[in-house]
Amino acid sequence: RGIGGPVYPASAYLMKSPPVQMADDKARTELEAFIIDA
Incomplete structure (x- = not known):
């Protein structure tokens, strides 16, 4: 995908x-x- 850095929805849901x-x-x-x- 060429993305980097945090995946904010995943971070917000799991962290x-x-x-x-x-x-x-x-x-x-x-x-x-x-x-x-994906």
């Missing part, structure tokens, strides 16, 4: 202290979209 705070439901939705686009 206790993510670099960007996000609601769990939004983080999960964005993470699933990221995985599908």
Whole structure:
């Protein structure tokens, strides 16, 4: 994909202290979209 750096939805959904705070439901939705686009 040519991406680098943190994947913010994954960090927000899986980490206790993510670099960007996000609601769990939004983080999960964005993470699933990221995985599908792989």
